[in-house]
Amino acid sequence: MRTHTLTGRGRRAKFLDDHDGLAARMSRLLVGQSDAIETIVPFIQMHQAGLSPEGRPIGVVLLLGPTGTGKTRTVEALAEVLHGTSKNLMKVDCGEFQMEHEVAKLIGAPPGYLGHRETQPMLTQAKINAAASDSSDISLLLFDEIEKAASSMTRLLLGILDKATLRLGDNSTVNFERTLIFLTSNLGAKSIQRINKPDFGFEAMLPPKEPEEGARLQSIGMAAVRQKFSPEFVNRIDSVITYKALDRDACEVILDQILSAFARLIQQRLGLRAFRLQCTAAGRNQLLEIGISVEYGARELKRTVQRNFIQPVAALVSSGQIPPGSTVILDAKGGEFCILLRQ
Ligand SMILES: Nc1ncnc2c1ncn2[C@@H]1O[C@H](COP(=O)(O)OP(=O)(O)OP(=O)(O)O)[C@@H](O)[C@H]1O
């Protein structure tokens, strides 16, 4: 039995006894963004309980905030939890729909129009249904970088967000009632970033941040969104989540995730030639030292691991220098990385 209780300060439900429920499984994949989990899970529970309003998508959630803080990862993590793989989601890259005429790629050209046969609409019912799975009937639909979409596309979105339907070029309709829709945007991210410095070093010694700060960040993001989109569009968004810059604790957990993913890849791809990986405390610290970036978020951490661990190890693999079953260790001395081999 799951118990929810309201926290003293906020209106949002906390998951006290979630055990191995959605929120717990999500938080193992998505680090340091508990607001996102606490906002999204209730939409899924409402759908699972059969209490979602009819004639609307399961939810329309706008994810705002700086680059590399986990906006896209949130939807991938949800796909992993609901469907067993992060690939079970439909992603529409709005950067590909910046010109007014490009929206035909989304809905297909009407019969008789030039290119009718060649343009397979991107958003068909079959594709939406295929994004669900045996374990969950929820399809996840992500419109990435929504601020880049042409206004013809945002107009099209109005119908999807409000009535959960879309009319295609061939006049058939697509139903989105079992779809949870995410919109991501960097709008306002620069201003959010300026006051959203994570707790590194000196900052960590300052008194804890005001609880109102979350609301302040949100209002900055929303002001930027209101400037860009029509009131009708903004009005169709059920919830807005503002992502925080990742602090050192979050980066440490993400580093563990990156290193485990690398170890899994070696086991999966190299079969009998596989080996073990280790990272000394000095190696870890050096990765964090270089990889933590307020500007680029966890992407910089991923790149740091790639440059200093994955690529050197790949070079050793391709020249046949790692005996199967041995251990490859990442260490650092005097600010330089070194790779050791133990047989
Ligand atoms: N909070 C997080 N928890 C776990 N991993 C994260 C988190 N944030 C970022 N990452 C890692 O960094 C990568 C990039 O993050 P993501 O794609 O979610 O960034 P984003 O917020 O969508 O940025 P952008 O605005 O540039 O699209 C992810 O694939 C993931 O590996």
Ligand SMILES: [Mg+2]
């Ligand atoms: Mg993204």
